[in-house]
Amino acid sequence: MKIPHFPPYIDLNPVTRTQGAIQLPGSKSISNRTLLLAALAEGNTEISELLASDDTLVMLNALQTLGVQWQQKGISQDYLVHGVDGKFPIKQADLFMGNAGTAIRPLVAALSVLGGNYTLHGVQRMHERPIGDLVDALRRVGSDIAYTGLPGFPPLHIQSGQIRPQGWKVAGNVSSQFLTALLMAAPLIICDHDIVIEVVGELISKPYIEITLNLMQRFGVHVERDGWQRFTIARGQYYQSPGSIHVEGDASSASYFLAAGAICGGPVRVTGVGRNSIQGDVRFVEALEKMGASITMGDNFIEARSNGALKAIDADFNAIPDAAMTIAIAALYADGTSVLRNIASWRVKETDRIDAMATELTKLGAQVETGIDYLAITPPAQLKPASIETYDDHRMAMCFSLATLNGALRAGTKVRILDPKCVAKTFPEYFSVFAAIKQY
Ligand SMILES: O=C(O)C1=C[C@@H](OP(=O)(O)O)[C@@H](O)[C@H](O)C1
Numbered sequence: 001m002k003i004p005h006f007p008p009y010i011d012l013n014p015v016t017r018t019q020g021a022i023q024l025p026g027s028k029s030i031s032n033r034t035l036l037l038a039a040l041a042e043g044n045t046e047i048s049e050l051l052a053s054d055d056t057l058v059m060l061n062a063l064q065t066l067g068v069q070w071q072q073k074g075i076s077q078d079y080l081v082h083g084v085d086g087k088f089p090i091k092q093a094d095l096f097m098g099n100a101g102t103a104i105r106p107l108v109a110a111l112s113v114l115g116g117n118y119t120l121h122g123v124q125r126m127h128e129r130p131i132g133d134l135v136d137a138l139r140r141v142g143s144d145i146a147y148t149g150l151p152g153f154p155p156l157h158i159q160s161g162q163i164r165p166q167g168w169k170v171a172g173n174v175s176s177q178f179l180t181a182l183l184m185a186a187p188l189i190i191c192d193h194d195i196v197i198e199v200v201g202e203l204i205s206k207p208y209i210e211i212t213l214n215l216m217q218r219f220g221v222h223v224e225r226d227g228w229q230r231f232t233i234a235r236g237q238y239y240q241s242p243g244s245i246h247v248e249g250d251a252s253s254a255s256y257f258l259a260a261g262a263i264c265g266g267p268v269r270v271t272g273v274g275r276n277s278i279q280g281d282v283r284f285v286e287a288l289e290k291m292g293a294s295i296t297m298g299d300n301f302i303e304a305r306s307n308g309a310l311k312a313i314d315a316d317f318n319a320i321p322d323a324a325m326t327i328a329i330a331a332l333y334a335d336g337t338s339v340l341r342n343i344a345s346w347r348v349k350e351t352d353r354i355d356a357m358a359t360e361l362t363k364l365g366a367q368v369e370t371g372i373d374y375l376a377i378t379p380p381a382q383l384k385p386a387s388i389e390t391y392d393d394h395r396m397a398m399c400f401s402l403a404t405l406n407g408a409l410r411a412g413t414k415v416r417i418l419d420p421k422c423v424a425k426t427f428p429e430y431f432s433v434f435a436a437i438k439q440y
């Protein structure tokens, strides 16, 4: 995988119009789930258009360390994964998880169920991102997991335990990835019982659970869902390769381009994702429509264009926490105060995104109010040029590249994006792809 060379900062000039079409990179959420399910399945799986990024590299490397064989086809993003039929060949390993939530959470659950002697660790921020609810859930059913750093956070050490099929329950109010992890691990238990997973309290980021259930189904495991509170995996099911599987374009990555079309003329079209997507983040376009943009959707594309100034929005963004960050930037172009509600999970992602967003929007001249789970943004009449810190958060870098549009920034000034290499987490080519839709 080729990761581009990044300078220490990128200066972006004011853009008068956005227009064009771009091909999206593969979905991170689908790529990492598919890799893990393909690895655990019986049979070989051809995966086409896998995302090339830091997060998928973390998963590919971990699977290799665990003894899973996979091959990349030439320099394409097509891979062949040789399934290990529910048992990783390597029983003792040290695994580097970077800052990939979609890698560490499902792997911790799968390795706990399968047993062995494993250490999982990541970058500093990964060691600050909570995992306690998942560890509690796994310990409750017999897993032997120890924190080797701070209780509640990676790094972790997993040893063989005797996992019981009864009593599976997990809190879902900090991250939906804990439930995803249990769901994906449950069919790995060899036993003569159905497994019922109860969600304790509220579940956030629900559409990501739909991605999990959809992909498990494609690998032969059906989950019976009772609302968002109870999930049943009937006995006797195991992962089987579907033969081949195609990764849709990333709907969260699409949000930057669609917002650019909605703010600054357009039309901007993204291909690779469309009306039949299994990703909840395609519903980002509903927020753009509420703000006054026009959206067209086909089976494999989405297009956005503007209809003049955007309207301010006040909405609950719990279902689309990642794409919601793009709305915080679109709010700079709105006709009043926008409020993003129910986004407390932002505080435990790549950085504290509520504080980071508030600090950087303020540099541009916006008036920002924050609470434990909300952000209110009032745009200035004219954006101020600024150097934007990105906090090693890919979405901060990608979002703030949009603060250059539609004459909101005076000609001759610029927005500087510091440390742009963080985009490699999910979209290494972001800045060159973004350049293709800009007119000066
Ligand atoms: O399951 C997934 O693929 C994801 C779930 C979401 O996390 P939370 O459930 O922690 O909100 C999202 O923010 C993350 O980027 C990807």
Ligand SMILES: C=C(OP(=O)(O)O)C(=O)O
Pocket: 099, 100, 101, 102, 322, 349, 350, 395, 426
């Ligand atoms: C929260 C994110 O990542 P992760 O999968 O590491 O949770 C994200 O991509 O915005």
